[in-house]
Amino acid sequence: MTETNVADKPKTQFKVKDYKSDTKPIWCPGCGDFGVLASLYQALAKLNLPSHEVAIISGIGCSSRLPGYVATYGFNAVHGRILPIATGVKMASPEITVIGTGGDGDGFSIGMGHVPHAARRNVDMTYIVMDNEIYGLTKGQLSPTAHVGDVTKTSAYGSIERPVEPVDLMINVGASFVARANAGDPKQMADLIVQAIQHKGFAFIDALSPCRTFRGIEQKKFINANTFKVEDHDHDPSDKRKALDIADSQEGISTGLLYVEERPPYDELYKDLRDRATQKPVPEIQDILQRYIP
Amino acid sequence: MAKMLIKGNEAIVKGALLAGCEAYFGYPITPASEIAEAASVYFPEVGGTFLQAESEVGAINMVYGAAGAGQRVMTASSSPGISLKQEGVSYIAGSELPAVIVDIMRGGPGLGNIAPEQSDYNQVVKGGGHGNYKTIALAPNSAQEMCDLTMLAFELADKYRNPVYVVADGFIGQMMEPVEFPKPNRNIPEKPWAVKGTAETSDNLISSIELDPDDLEEHNRKMQRKYQEMRESEVRYQAYHCDDAEIILIGFGIVSRVIQSAVDELRAQGVKVGMLRPITLFPFPSDVIRQYTDQVSKFWVMELNNGQMVDDVRLAVENRVPVKFHGRMGGNVVGTDEIIEKVLEEESA
Ligand SMILES: Cc1ncc(C[n+]2csc(CCOP(=O)(O)OP(=O)(O)O)c2C)c(N)n1
Ligand code: SF4
Ligand SMILES: [Mg+2]
Numbered sequence: 001m002t003e004t005n006v007a008d009k010p011k012t013q014f015k016v017k018d019y020k021s022d023t024k025p026i027w028c029p030g031c032g033d034f035g036v037l038a039s040l041y042q043a044l045a046k047l048n049l050p051s052h053e054v055a056i057i058s059g060i061g062c063s064s065r066l067p068g069y070v071a072t073y074g075f076n077a078v079h080g081r082i083l084p085i086a087t088g089v090k091m092a093s094p095e096i097t098v099i100g101t102g103g104d105g106d107g108f109s110i111g112m113g114h115v116p117h118a119a120r121r122n123v124d125m126t127y128i129v130m131d132n133e134i135y136g137l138t139k140g141q142l143s144p145t146a147h148v149g150d151v152t153k154t155s156a157y158g159s160i161e162r163p164v165e166p167v168d169l170m171i172n173v174g175a176s177f178v179a180r181a182n183a184g185d186p187k188q189m190a191d192l193i194v195q196a197i198q199h200k201g202f203a204f205i206d207a208l209s210p211c212r213t214f215r216g217i218e219q220k221k222f223i224n225a226n227t228f229k230v231e232d233h234d235h236d237p238s239d240k241r242k243a244l245d246i247a248d249s250q251e252g253i254s255t256g257l258l259y260v261e262e263r264p265p266y267d268e269l270y271k272d273l274r275d276r277a278t279q280k281p282v283p284e285i286q287d288i289l290q291r292y293i294p
Numbered sequence: 295m296a297k298m299l300i301k302g303n304e305a306i307v308k309g310a311l312l313a314g315c316e317a318y319f320g321y322p323i324t325p326a327s328e329i330a331e332a333a334s335v336y337f338p339e340v341g342g343t344f345l346q347a348e349s350e351v352g353a354i355n356m357v358y359g360a361a362g363a364g365q366r367v368m369t370a371s372s373s374p375g376i377s378l379k380q381e382g383v384s385y386i387a388g389s390e391l392p393a394v395i396v397d398i399m400r401g402g403p404g405l406g407n408i409a410p411e412q413s414d415y416n417q418v419v420k421g422g423g424h425g426n427y428k429t430i431a432l433a434p435n436s437a438q439e440m441c442d443l444t445m446l447a448f449e450l451a452d453k454y455r456n457p458v459y460v461v462a463d464g465f466i467g468q469m470m471e472p473v474e475f476p477k478p479n480r481n482i483p484e485k486p487w488a489v490k491g492t493a494e495t496s497d498n499l500i501s502s503i504e505l506d507p508d509d510l511e512e513h514n515r516k517m518q519r520k521y522q523e524m525r526e527s528e529v530r531y532q533a534y535h536c537d538d539a540e541i542i543l544i545g546f547g548i549v550s551r552v553i554q555s556a557v558d559e560l561r562a563q564g565v566k567v568g569m570l571r572p573i574t575l576f577p578f579p580s581d582v583i584r585q586y587t588d589q590v591s592k593f594w595v596m597e598l599n600n601g602q603m604v605d606d607v608r609l610a611v612e613n614r615v616p617v618k619f620h621g622r623m624g625g626n627v628v629g630t631d632e633i634i635e636k637v638l639e640e641e642s643a
Contacts, residue, residue, distance in 0.1 A: 078405075080349060110348060
């Protein structure tokens with residue numbers, strides 16, 4: 001450490017370019033994931049987070065390539081296991097800002113078993129699902145967020161499955177921050193990512209991120225034509241019933257901050273627990289080894 | 295019927311339909327996805343079930359359920375997905391249920407890549423999951439065999455009430471070749487043990503639980519007898535120019551195709567080589583290999599992995615002659631010239 005007084009030093013203001021890695025995205029032209037990435041750069045710059053204080057955890061999928069494009073810590077992890085891996089990182093390093101980024105299949109199919117648990121524990125992290133209602137990386141199979149009737153490579157006769165509704169689901173399983181945003185509206189997306197990162201607890205963003213290759217231009221057009229902002233509807237995000245109502249609005253797809261609740265995050269609760277359990281003075285390891293629990 | 299040019303992966307599905315498979319449960323993964331995609335088209339057409347599960351864990355447990363209900367049922371995946379299925383496979387084996395599992399192997403460990411490897415040999419042939427179980431493992435080396443051996447897999451699964459793997463490297467899955475479809479063989483045996491929803495079977499219980507140590511030991515001994523019977527009756531292999539061979543090259547899957555060309559070229563140069571290709575990886579053709587130890591000066595084992603099958607060859611050879619290994623990994627496939635070079639290098643050394 002140098003002798004300079006930190007307070008006297010002008011604080012570095014990070015710019016978007018500081019968060020860009022040397023790897024260029026290889027998403028298809030027109031992929032919605034570009035919008036999410038651009039918004040994430042914006043949000044990190046706005047929060048002025050040093051890149052070594054951020055870890056981005058992904059699963060496997062087109063969307064899960066994202067950590068490679070950001071100059072922060074990254075994990076290109078296991079298909080469907082973003083949330084347990086992120087939980088592990090957060091518990092090991094509570095001071096780090098943990099962001100999970102992945103696809104709809106990764107999160108709501110193979111990874112679904114982990115979703116309620118990370119949410120109800122209120123793990124302090126931001127979880128962004130780039131929801132394109134398709135399996136992009138594996139070239140166009142049925143996703144759990146696809147709609148009834150959708151024809152994909154594994155639903156040749158049209159899907160007969162009722163889709164997972166990510167926003168309803170997250171509100172119901174205990175996420176303390178639930179938002180939906182259009183990847184084609186980078187300002188809204190960046191604002192919500194900022195709020196999600198600032199939120200203490202499990203913050204979920206359903207990022208409507210069209211897949212140009214396997215859903216065509218129609219998906220993007222549909223999203224742009226049918227989304228509306230909850231701010232324009234004078235929505236109260238602390239009211240759970242209203243949040244669920246507007247999540248399922250007949251007027252179109254609601255975007256913005258739909259639900260928020262203040263609740264202590266898991267690492268804080270755990271810190272309390274540890275403080276209670278830790279004996280003073282801390283016993284020697286030898287003493288512990290000689291004990292047994294009948 | 296005329297031959298049809300199709301991918302190995304599609305041949306699997308056609309073979310399954312010819313064998314009267316009634317249900318497919320799977321989760322997409324490259325390079326096995328064409329199996330799910332073809333199944334999603336054909337299974338409903340013939341009145342069968344196709345369901346894209348939420349994960350490989352979901353898929354194998356759906357297979358467990360349908361197998362217990364007496365259906366001919368299958369799933370397919372690739373290496374990381376097979377790792378996930380292993381718990382379920384152990385339960386299916388413990389419950390003595392027939393099921394077919396296809397593994398189109400890719401590069402590992404971890405996510406690795408989607409290029410062909412044969413690095414699941416150990417996890418497929420040696421049991422993979424927990425407990426004292428074995429699975430028959432059939433290793434096709436052509437699109438034709440993808441069809442034929444899938445059909446055989448259903449037959450053997452029913453015969454032994456045991457899971458059977460069809461295990462192929464990504465090459466064999468992706469390669470397009472002409473296939474002549476055999477006649478359908480839907481000889482599904484009676485399954486009096488199945489949970490069928492009939493009054494007579496209402497007491498049937500599908501389970502892998504044996505709480506009493508003696509009972510569990512007896513159950514295991516019974517299964518070991520079954521595996522012994524497989525060893526005695528189900529060994530399959532191909533011997534190519536082995537009769538007068540002084541060196542025998544051993545490989546399965548795509549490697550055997552390359553070895554075969556190398557054998558032809560080496561023979562043309564006057565080197566007496568032959569190829570032995572295990573078609574069943576379990577039961578392994580150990581006795582056959584051992585017989586050749588009196589005749590050959592050495593064996594070469596070539597695999598697309600770090601040397602997995604070579605262990606079984608060495609056990610069979612019992613140190614009577616040297617066993618050399620050459621492997622490629624990461625999606626690199628051995629070439630004919632590479633094999634010839636290896637063999638000649640050794641001989642001139
Ligand atoms: C255990 C396992 N099963 C399957 C796969 C193959 N796989 C990779 S990504 C993916 C789904 C991709 O869809 P999604 O999560 O929606 O991401 P997208 O590509 O659409 O962004 C699948 C099935 C895998 N990598 N691991
Ligand atoms: S396949 Fe779809 S999701 Fe994947 S990069 Fe291309 S457009 Fe994006
Ligand atoms: Mg997707």
